[in-house]
Amino acid sequence: MEKYPARTFENFYNAVRQDFIEFNKRLSEQEVDRYLKSEEESIKDDYEMNVGEFNRGEITEAQFWIGGVSAVANCLSLMYEPEE
Secondary structure, eight states, X not given: OOOOOOOOHHHHHHHHHHHHHHHOTTSOHHHHHHHHHHTXXXXXXXXXXXXXXXXXXXXXXXXXXXXXXXXXXXXXXXHOOOOO
8 A cells, every 4th residue: 555645735735846847847946836836725725625525535545646636737737828
């Protein structure tokens, strides 16, 4: 059985950040952090939705950490628009 980190917002945010970086390797860490900070409320909403689904038994721990994180990071990647 795989061990996952505690289901805290900080851990979720960091996992989303890592996936977002994987999807957007051309961006600097500064740009990644600026963008994710601007989307922090949206990330928090998604985190709370995933926690609720987990607590209700609708998703597993793996689905929370793999599917939930990846879905948020991918969505953020699709919404990203570089500053001009």
